[in-house]
Amino acid sequence: MSEPAPPAPADPSFSVAPSNGGSTEPENPGLDGDPVCQRIELDETPGHECGVFGVYAPNQPVAHLSYLGLYAIQHRGQESAGIAVSDGDSITVVKDMGLVSNVFDDKTLAALTGHLAIGHTRYSTTGSSTWRNAQPFYRNVGAHSFALAHNGNLVNTEELAAEAGMLPGMVTSDSDLVAELIEQELARDPEESHDHRALERALMKVLPKLEGAFSFVLMDEGHVIGVRDPHGFWPMCLGKLDNGWAVASESPALDIVGARQIREVEPGEMVTIDATGVRSERPFELEKIDPKLCLMEFIYFHRPDGTLYGQGVHAARVRMGEELAEQSPADADLVMGVPESGIPAAEGYARHSGIPFGFGLVKNRYIGRTFIAPNQQMRALGVRLKLNPLRDNIEGKRLIVVDDSIVRGTTTRAMVSMLRECGALEVHLRISSPPYAWPCFYGMDTGTQGELIAASLSVGEIATFLNVDSLAYLELDRVKTATGAHGAGFCDACFTGSYPVDVPVNLSKGVLDTDRGLAPADPAPETLALLFENESLLPVDHAKIDQAE
Numbered sequence: 001m002s003e004p005a006p007p008a009p010a011d012p013s014f015s016v017a018p019s020n021g022g023s024t025e026p027e028n029p030g031l032d033g034d035p036v037c038q039r040i041e042l043d044e045t046p047g048h049e050c051g052v053f054g055v056y057a058p059n060q061p062v063a064h065l066s067y068l069g070l071y072a073i074q075h076r077g078q079e080s081a082g083i084a085v086s087d088g089d090s091i092t093v094v095k096d097m098g099l100v101s102n103v104f105d106d107k108t109l110a111a112l113t114g115h116l117a118i119g120h121t122r123y124s125t126t127g128s129s130t131w132r133n134a135q136p137f138y139r140n141v142g143a144h145s146f147a148l149a150h151n152g153n154l155v156n157t158e159e160l161a162a163e164a165g166m167l168p169g170m171v172t173s174d175s176d177l178v179a180e181l182i183e184q185e186l187a188r189d190p191e192e193s194h195d196h197r198a199l200e201r202a203l204m205k206v207l208p209k210l211e212g213a214f215s216f217v218l219m220d221e222g223h224v225i226g227v228r229d230p231h232g233f234w235p236m237c238l239g240k241l242d243n244g245w246a247v248a249s250e251s252p253a254l255d256i257v258g259a260r261q262i263r264e265v266e267p268g269e270m271v272t273i274d275a276t277g278v279r280s281e282r283p284f285e286l287e288k289i290d291p292k293l294c295l296m297e298f299i300y301f302h303r304p305d306g307t308l309y310g311q312g313v314h315a316a317r318v319r320m321g322e323e324l325a326e327q328s329p330a331d332a333d334l335v336m337g338v339p340e341s342g343i344p345a346a347e348g349y350a351r352h353s354g355i356p357f358g359f360g361l362v363k364n365r366y367i368g369r370t371f372i373a374p375n376q377q378m379r380a381l382g383v384r385l386k387l388n389p390l391r392d393n394i395e396g397k398r399l400i401v402v403d404d405s406i407v408r409g410t411t412t413r414a415m416v417s418m419l420r421e422c423g424a425l426e427v428h429l430r431i432s433s434p435p436y437a438w439p440c441f442y443g444m445d446t447g448t449q450g451e452l453i454a455a456s457l458s459v460g461e462i463a464t465f466l467n468v469d470s471l472a473y474l475e476l477d478r479v480k481t482a483t484g485a486h487g488a489g490f491c492d493a494c495f496t497g498s499y500p501v502d503v504p505v506n507l508s509k510g511v512l513d514t515d516r517g518l519a520p521a522d523p524a525p526e527t528l529a530l531l532f533e534n535e536s537l538l539p540v541d542h543a544k545i546d547q548a549e
């Protein structure tokens with residue numbers, strides 16, 4: 001176990017000499033002359049974790065409710081989707097690769113009858129993106145069967161697999177491993193337990209062994225169970241239906257099925273829902289309970305219409321913009337947000353500064369995270385496929401552009417170039433979070449540290465690279481203040497390098513893949529001069545452009 005050394009401290013803000021305002025063509029470094037189709041990342045923002053949903057509602061169409069709940073949290077994972085339903089006697093699982101709306105149709109949902117269900121949308125963090133790793137996982141042992149869905153990432157997967165005597169290839173993801181551990185515990189329980197609470201007992205034994213981030217929903221034939229790890233990295237809330245209960249990663253999933261949010265499931269809590277109502281248990285030692293909700297949920301991940309720590313997420317993002325305006329003012333004619341997650345903070349910045357708020361970029365709502373480009377000319381269009389400028393609002397103006405984060409910087413650089421081409425006189429970039437310099441090991445896909453521009457460059461160097469007139473990041477204390485959750489615990493490891501749970505140095509997405517080689521070492525930090533001399537070294541080339549099949 002080890003913690004990486006901290007990066008060179010970065011200034012919170014930086015201004016550069018007035019730009020020449022000239023245009024810089026959007027670039028796709030290192031691709032010139034490459035005749036092969038390539039998959040281009042249009043969205044640099046980190047990939048979400050996963051979304052989970054569970055419902056217990058006699059005489060209700062629980063498969064349809066699960067479908068709606070998953071639909072509301074589709075942004076948390078778009079690789080695969082699945083629903084497991086029980087009618088009290090047996091569990092049926094339907095899952096496949098793709099979006100919720102691709103996997104399920106009326107016919108599929110109509111066949112899933114029962115009174116309790118769980119569902120999952122997946123973004124892979126440990127384990128590759130394949131059907132085998134789609135969730136919920138189903139297991140049957142003797143008289144017991146259960147299904148499991150997981151949001152998060154364990155950091156002791158390899159040790160647990162070794163302890164349990166599993167051979168390489170027996171399980172393919174950390175979620176699969178937990179299902180296997182539960183199955184082993186159930187195998188030790190009497191064939192027909194008198195109280196039908198065998199799954200709860202198995203969880204009370206397995207959960208304390210897990211290290212890392214995990215929010216689970218599970219079910220057997222008669223119970224739905226929701227669990228959060230002792231740090232509560234990823235959110236989960238509990239809602240009441242007229243005739244039942246639901247749990248979900250985010251509260252808008254409760255809203256859409258007509259459930260009233262009662263409360264958040266607490267860090268280290270396990271809630272079990274059955275015919276008798278809801279009961280709460282604590283599988284973890286008291287001293288392990290230490291709330292560390294992912295701060296990025298407030299900044300970017302979570303739907304703006306939800307709540308975290310009892311605070312509205314949209315309002316918190318507006319306050320981040322207000323804090324940013326107070327911390328790093330600039331003279332300008334217009335404040336604009338980068339759609340869509342930069343817009344609430346831009347609204348706050350405008351309100352606090354008194355500078356008019358307006359739209360400068362329009363987002364193509366139907367674009368995915370990637371597209372396939374056959375040649376260099378089309379690759380150069382990448383950012384334009386996602387964002388198109390509103391020339392009337394840009395030409396001849398000094399702009400304050402607000403975004404929530406910068407990951408690799410290449411998309412931001414192309415966006416700034418686009419604004420200058422449209423006649424922006426000045427571009428002052430304001431980011432409503434601190435420099436993002438450390439990878440996440442708890443369930444969010446940022447790639448390696450070498451892919452994060454703030455891990456290698458100072459704020460001043462980033463400003464130069466992006467070709468902005470000034471750049472400022474919101475200080476960490478101000479971000480936390482803006483959440484409105486005073487005194488609450490947060491994970492802020494991707495900004496500070498201070499990881500609440502130690503991570504093994506070799507932890508990677510393919511930790512359980514049988515054909516994996518050694519995890520590639522992070523490239524040494526490049527200097528700015530080297531980057532500009534040889535653009536093939538830019539962070540985007542390290543991982544995010546894959547050969548198309």
Ligand code: SF4
Nearest residue numbers: 294295440491493494
């Ligand atoms: S490292 Fe960052 S993204 Fe990961 S849980 Fe912590 S705050 Fe969230």
